[in-house]
Amino acid sequence: MQVKPDPATTVTYDVGQHRAFLSTRERGRKVLHDLEDHIPPGTSLLVINFADVEAMTVSFTDEFLRKYYSTLATQDDGPTSVLVTGLNNDTRETIVIAFERRELLAQERLGDDLVLLAASDVLSDTFKLARMLGTFTATTVAEQLGISAPNANNRLKRLVAARALVRRRGVAERGGKEFTYSALEA
Amino acid sequence: MLDARGLQWVSPLELAAIVSMGTVAAADGRDVHLLVPQDPKIASYLVRMNVVELLKPFAEIDGSVPSQGRRDHSDKLLEVAKVTPTNVEDISETLGELVRTRLGADAGRAAFRSLGELLSNATTHGFSKTGAFTAAQLYSGALSRTPGFEFAVCDSGAGIQKVPSDASNQELEGPPALELALNGGNRRAEGRGHGLPNLWRQAIRGGNKGGELMLRSGDAVATAKLRPEPTSICSRVAEPVNGTWAWLRVRVP
Numbered sequence A: 001m002q003v004k005p006d007p008a009t010t011v012t013y014d015v016g017q018h019r020a021f022l023s024t025r026e027r028g029r030k031v032l033h034d035l036e037d038h039i040p041p042g043t044s045l046l047v048i049n050f051a052d053v054e055a056m057t058v059s060f061t062d063e064f065l066r067k068y069y070s071t072l073a074t075q076d077d078g079p080t081s082v083l084v085t086g087l088n089n090d091t092r093e094t095i096v097i098a099f100e101r102r103e104l105l106a107q108e109r110l111g112d113d114l115v116l117l118a119a120s121d122v123l124s125d126t127f128k129l130a131r132m133l134g135t136f137t138a139t140t141v142a143e144q145l146g147i148s149a150p151n152a153n154n155r156l157k158r159l160v161a162a163r164a165l166v167r168r169r170g171v172a173e174r175g176g177k178e179f180t181y182s183a184l185e186a
Numbered sequence B: 001m002l003d004a005r006g007l008q009w010v011s012p013l014e015l016a017a018i019v020s021m022g023t024v025a026a027a028d029g030r031d032v033h034l035l036v037p038q039d040p041k042i043a044s045y046l047v048r049m050n051v052v053e054l055l056k057p058f059a060e061i062d063g064s065v066p067s068q069g070r071r072d073h074s075d076k077l078l079e080v081a082k083v084t085p086t087n088v089e090d091i092s093e094t095l096g097e098l099v100r101t102r103l104g105a106d107a108g109r110a111a112f113r114s115l116g117e118l119l120s121n122a123t124t125h126g127f128s129k130t131g132a133f134t135a136a137q138l139y140s141g142a143l144s145r146t147p148g149f150e151f152a153v154c155d156s157g158a159g160i161q162k163v164p165s166d167a168s169n170q171e172l173e174g175p176p177a178l179e180l181a182l183n184g185g186n187r188r189a190e191g192r193g194h195g196l197p198n199l200w201r202q203a204i205r206g207g208n209k210g211g212e213l214m215l216r217s218g219d220a221v222a223t224a225k226l227r228p229e230p231t232s233i234c235s236r237v238a239e240p241v242n243g244t245w246a247w248l249r250v251r252v253p
Helices: A025-037 A058-073 A089-100 A121-133 A138-145 A149-161 B012-027 B040-048 B051-055 B088-103 B105-122 B174-182 B185-190 B195-203
Strands: A010-014 A045-049 A081-085 A106-110 A113-117 A135-137 A165-171 A177-183 B032-035 B059-062 B077-083 B132-139 B148-154 B211-226 B231-251
Touching: A025 A058, A058 A081, A058 A089, A058 B105, A089 A106, A089 A113, A089 B105, A113 A121, A121 A135, A121 A138, A121 A149, A121 A177, A135 A138, A138 A149, A138 A177, A149 A165, A149 A177, B012 B032, B012 B051, B012 B077, B012 B132, B012 B148, B012 B231, B032 B051, B040 B051, B051 B059, B051 B077, B077 B088, B088 B105, B088 B132, B088 B148, B105 B132, B105 B148, B105 B231, B174 B211, B174 B231
Parallel strands: A010 A045, A045 A081, A081 A106, B032 B059
Antiparallel strands: A106 A113, A135 A177, A165 A177, B077 B132, B132 B148, B148 B231, B211 B231
16 A cells, blocks of 8 residues: 655645746755755655746756755655656756766656656666555565565665655564565555 | 957857956956957947946947947847856846747757856856856847857856866866866766766757857867767867856757
8 A cells, every 4th residue: 555645744845936947056055955944854745846947957956956865865864755746858857867977866746646767777667566566565576576685675775765665664474573665655 | 459350240259258358357457458340230239238338447448339229139138247156046047038938948948957057167166256257149040040049158267277087097188178077077976067068968959959069268179069979179279268168059940
């Protein structure tokens, strides 16, 4: 079963409230600080909305969104799930360029679907399976994809780092600790 | 001595460069003279594009300067303007609106990303107390038969003169430094150095028919043809410039 976003703890941040054309690294730093100031503790879902952004440079995107996702990848606190939305072809490509260099990825809400940006085919396939499964363990993913458990764990780790999946610690059937993973409901 | 008497054609690059050179010379304590173009149309264009107005406070203007009633053409040009860290976003946004309106959404957005990076570079890596100068013009193609958008920014900062090379572990200078900078330098591993190399990618997107990028820094010049299979030529020139000059032409459908 997929995780349903809780409206009470969902925060939407409109990047285009600042400007429709975003160019400098300095602006990127300001938007990043503003975003961080708008995320209260306990946020379950952060929606970063680019609907009012016409275009942005790679330098701005690197300083803002790339740095935000880099920070997310190295810490456990912060929003449980994060997604970007409202992208046009140009802003989408700009994010891909900025993220590919750092091997980062982001979850995008595209219509009624959730997809990955800047991800390899392998990770995209894993993400699709995860969304189909809803809530699952790494063992299930390994079995369904015919890969080793460590390989499945590595893939899921990257999806969790991008806040595209939620990881919870549980107890395995035969005892011991086991993580369960859940995908977000679109 | 800014001798513009023989000018027959002026693009945003020459306009921004004239003002930048004059401003740097004045800041160095040198006397500045502008010899006005003999062609009255060119002289009028220099006035229209703010060149005379920006030089006047510190330069002798030698020659006949036509007076003119100015019409608002902000939908197709940007007069020469000083770019600073304070106003760079306003200028970027003005140009972004211009290219989006006149080139269409896809081509306009791609053009914005290119000029936005160049303006941003001019106020960071290229920052100096004399500032940078920019100008832009949209061409209908009535005369040249090649409609397009031209943009230039000339800064007087440190320039792209020393770029550390991963391959040789040395600092490159002149044309090799410019060539490496065009390809992202060695800062790509840090996630930096996005700006210039991505101009290649952007210029061929959005229905653009490609374009050209010219970079001049110190005694080096690079000209890049922005096409699906881009090419670039880097060479040395006799007359060095202060800082970096960038000129971008985007061809449009």
